[in-house]
Every structure is written in structure tokens, then in C-alpha cells.
Amino acid sequence: MNIEELIETEQQERERQAGLRNRILCCSVAGCTAAAGSAAIRGSIEAAIQEQGLPGEVEVCGTGCLGLCGHAPCVRSANLNETYHDVTAADAPYLVRGDRSRFEGRTVRDTDAFYAGQCRVVLENAGRVDPERVLDYIAAGGYKGLLKVISEMTPFEVVEEIKKSGLRGRGGAGYPTGLKWELVARQESPVKYVICNADEGDPGAFMDRSVLEGDPHRVLEGMAIAAFAVGATQGYIYVRGESPLAVERVRTAIRQAEREGLLGNRVLDHNFQFRIDVRIGAGAYVCGEETALIASIEGQRGTPRPRPPYPPEKGLWGAPTLINNVETFANIAPIIRKGSAWYASMGTAASRGTKVYALAGRIAKPGLVEVPMGTPLRTILFDIAGGVPAGYAFKAAQTGGPAAGCIPAQHLDVPMEYESLQAIGSMIGSGGLIVVDNSVCMVDLARFFMEFCMDESCGKCIPCRAGTVQMHDTLDRIIKGRGSEADLDLLAELAGLMRATSLCGLGMAAPNPVMSTLRHFKDEYLAHIHEHRCLAGSCTPREEVALV
């Protein structure tokens, strides 16, 4: 496909879609398909279209995550601008007919707070594009960013554009993306690589998986633009094997893009070549760390190595390597299409753009939301996601999985951006948000995350390998009512050691949930130690008396 053909294809597909009376889009990411059977519903809608004699007028297709994962499956009616949740196969004829009365109480309009409160950039195609059809993506303006960089821009200009946008890495560390690209672009090497880190493993986080399953071409386009900017010809997407649907969608998308000449030897019939291969991880959390991920792609044991040298200098097989997270790549195409000024106009001065959050735990509407950086936590949880269900009280929100900390109720108005969260001992991390209610013991929560880190430690460096075990045992002792105040000092000392001396981010960040719960909920620790009781009432600490 060359440039003229891409534009023509976009026109044709748009006209075709405009000629339809309605498009019914069933969410087809794993939450709705595997857990709630949206594929079967899609079949019934197909049958209902036949029955009502509307083929060619009404169309049913899959689409990316509609956001209401806690009320799956979700279906969207394109011309009514409405999304219905908890849909069953029996609803199919009503959906086709456009009978809205059937869905009373199950309808979320685009003007409702859930959608109106959001600002969708990464998720802009959710509810518009079928992830399995490249034409759909093209009709929605897809690959226009790639077209623009190839036909109008120099690699230097692309890097400058990303720098100006203020985009920061969405994998957790928040390193400025443009600077990283510049580092790789500056390296003189005949071989360079672009890697997409899709090894999302935080408990409660599913943003990256949803993006890959719901809009894989967007990630491919972002990677291709990055490859053009830094001078790479080969890319890898490292997906964890626990997301088989994401692997399948990405593979389909790569095949389609290659067939259409959007990837391969002559991208868009220009003198630019770029190929992408999929590498499947075996599910080790530490393989999300960039050097461990690179080792894993190389076929080695997935353990991190000390940095520097950083991957932009010495990465995959020793070559300069650009490694970005899925969500980071998903932001690239819109930035190029709409300009860095548009992107930089969202968010705050230090944190530009938007961020996708995966909401889980005790919340009315668990699922995916995307809001501008700096949106207060209260707005996300209470205005958009409907707050905590009746009968429960908000206690804290755990951000960023096992690497970050909790945000207690008194900090609900904190703007969600990198620096503000750091100031209160937490971080955005990859974007998981687990809402915890009053029935959860914070010491137990800290122990849960420490157990996770203990299990996922690779064992290479001592502070992480042995430190996580000792911290976990100390927390366990406190929970069982056998702890002492000296144990709190020990926790602090171990935390200090792990933060300062661990080899990679896993060990450095593992103490964060403990230290943040100790900071905000010390009374719960002390109640376990002194009174042998749990303030939340969820664990039953009791002094065990040995009668030997």
C-alpha cells in the first residue's frame, strides 16, 4: 500500500461505515470474551440481524475495552452513542432494532459522567474500531501518523516533536520519552532495536493487555514511528504468555500490516524497512524490568543486570535498544497526527497528556478509565467510577501495584501525577488502582504485596532475595500477634537496605507498600503488636502460648 492507496482506503471504508444504519460493537477483549462470553452474544446479534432482514444495514463487530469491565459484557450502539452493560444473548434482537427501553438501568451514555469525565487518547478507538480489522483502524485515521513521519518529517523532527509533547514513560518510572528516543537516535550503530514492553504483571493492572487486545495496530504504528525516529529496522513485542488473546491479536495485526505494506521491507512504498516479531514471556514479573526482558528475548535466564550501561547504549544483543511500554507507544500516533502542542495542552506542567487507570477492588464500576494527568483521585474514583458501593467506606487506594504505595482517605484530593504522588509516598506506577474498604487490614495488604515480591524476586541479588523473605516473615509475625515494636525498626532497616542496594527496581520498590502503610496506618500495626487485635477485624491475631 502506498500513500495514495492508504488515503483512498480510509475514504472508502469511512463511506462504507457511514452508509450503514447502525454498527453494534461488542467488547472483545479478554474481560468480556473469556469471562462473560461476549463472543456468543455477538453470534446472537448476527442471527438477529439475519432474522430482521438487515444484513448490509446493521453490522456487528468486536471492539476494544469499553471500560465497564465489572459489568461485562458490554456492547455499544454506534449511532445511538450508548453503551449497554450486563448484556445477555436475549438482548440481541433489541440491540439490532435499537429498542432502548430494554436497557434501562444498564445504559451509559457518552454524555454520562463515566465517559464525559474521561479524556480518551490511548483508548480513543475503543468502541469505534474492530481490533481484528486493519481497515477499521485505517478508517479511524490509523497509520496517518506513520504516513506523516515517512513523507514529511526527518527522524530528528520526530524526536523533537515527541520531546515537545512532554510524554513520559507510562511503564512506571516516568522517564521523558523524547529524551530516551534521542539517546538511541544519537548512537552510531548499524543495528538498533525497538522493543515494546508488554510484560504487564502488577496485580490488578490490565491497561496494556486491553490496549493490545483492543487496538493492536495503534501499538504497531507507534513502534514503527519510533523505529523511523531512532533508525531501527527490527522490533519486538514482549507479551506475557498469560495473555493469549493479546498474543493472538498482535500476531493478526502484524500479519495484516505486513500484507498491506504498513510493515516490512518498504513501508508505505518508501525507503524505510521495519519488521516486528512477537516474543512470549513465561510470566516472570521481573521480566518487565528492561534488562531482564532483554535477557529473556536473547534466550537467557530472565534476570536483570546492573545499569549503566542502559539499553539505549547497550541493549538487545549489545545493540542500542529503545524500550518503551505499550501505553507509551499507544500515545505516539495521536501526538504525531494532532501535534505536540495538542498533547502538551492536557495534564499538568510536569506530567503532560493522559493516563489510563485500571480500577479494581471495592468500587462501583471496576474497569478502565483514561483521564488527563493531574486529575484528582477523588474525581476518578467517585465522579467517574461511581465511588465505593453502599455499605462500605473508602479506606485507601493502592496505586501502581506492589511497587508503589497506598493513598489514604485524607489524600483523596491529590492530583494524580508523578511528582504529587511521590510526595505522599506513592507513585503512579503502571496505572493499577486497587480500592480498599474498611474491612481490609492494611498490614495484611502489605504482607500480600510483600509475598508477591518474594515469589517474583529472581534471586540474583541478596538484598531482594533475602530481604523480601525477612520482611514478609516480620509482617507475618506482626499479623499473628507475635511482633514487637523492634520489628517495626527492623522493617525500616530492611527497607532502607533494599531501596539503596537492590540490583533492580523490583527490590528497590518492594518495601514501598510496607513503608507507605506504616506511614499512613501505623495504628493498625501497633494494634496488632500491643493489643493482639486487628482494627479492620479481618485477621485474628492471637498470642500463641507454647505449653511444652
Next chain:
Amino acid sequence: MRVRTLEIDGQMMTGAPGESIFNVAWNNGIHIPRMCHLGGLTDVGACRLCLVEVEGQSRLLPSCMTPVREGMVVRTNTPALQKHRKLIVELLLAERNHVCAVCVANGACELQDLATSLGVDHVRVRYRHPQCEVDLSHPRFGLDHNRCILCSRCVRVCDEVEGAHNWDIGHRGTNARVISDFGTAWGDSESCTSCGKCVQVCPTGALFSKGASVGEMRKDRSFLKYIVTAREKHQWIR
């Protein structure tokens, strides 16, 4: 060749480009503690004992893997570093069953020496007392996982110097173990050449020669210098 001039613990020193802080310090009489580093083998930066403070760097850097730079100011023995090293050694001692009194390497153990030199007179974390296996299937050598600190010297010497790659690390986290071939008994290994290099580089009593009793195991590493020097100077082809 232009030398690099830097300051380590207040002394001015010079090193070759690409040389590590650890080496330069060692050559000038400053012995930074270490467990995984061994001259002649590639470095992995795993034990975190040789971490040093470098002025202008917010993080501690592993001296074995950080090349010297012109004008660098390095501190190798600050109170904070001493505190970290002590706790690391305590974690190591508590992790498995390091019972010096009944260990073959008693008196010639790098972990023991390090604990003594750092002043580790007690361990503040709880001993874990894990159940670890002892592999005595090899006719000449034994592997006692109770004493292993996972420094991976054996893995590297077998791969890089002997070229056999019998050893590797299996499993993860606290369950990580040195494994022979694909986790078979050492005696059944098809790749092991029985050269014994792994035994000689092991810093503790984890790898030992059969027949050595308590406190009798002595390690001889002269072969390593001999081989590595010969290799670097291409003496093999003369």
C-alpha cells in the same frame, strides 16, 4: 594509552580506561568487600557488597562493574555503606545453614572472614533454617546447598574458563539453586569434566573435595590467574 586519574577514599589513583573502580582500589591497597567478583571471571554485580558512593551519583554503584572516569570521587567505606554491608552479611548468614563449627571451609571461608572484618557479632534477622539438599553423587566432589550464597562464581568459571557450562542457576527467589546440567545429580552430569575449578573458586564450603573434614577444605585459585593470563597474552599458540 591515557590513564584516568581519580580519587578513592581521599587518595589520588590512576587506572586504565575501562578498568573497574574495584580493581584500581584493590591495586592501591583498598580492599572493597565482595563475594561474587573474582578476578578473571566476568562480573555480574549480584552480591551488592562492593557498592560504593560516587560523587554526583544519586545511587550506589557496584565498583566491580563501574569503569573509572577522569576526576571521579569515590568513597568505599562510609558509615552508610558499612551498615548496608553488615546487614547484607547478616541476611546471607540467616538465609541458609551457615554453621561454621561443622563446615569443611571453617577457617578458610570468605563469608566467615567478611563477617569478622565487618564486625558482624550477631544476626538481627531470624535464621530461616531451610531444608537444603547435599549432592554427593560426584565421585570426587560434593555440593552442599546449605552453604551456598548463590554468588555464581562456579557457574562462570565452568562456562568461561573450563568451557563446560555444567553449572547454572535454577528456580528463582529464595528457592534459587545452583544446578548441574538441567537439574540432574552432579554425578550424572554429561557436561562436567571433573576439573574441580568450581570447587576452588567457591567462597564458602558449598563446593568441596570429598575427604575433607571440618575445617580442612583449602581452596587454591592459582590456576585461574595462570589460565586467564595465558589466554589474555595468547600464550597458548606459542
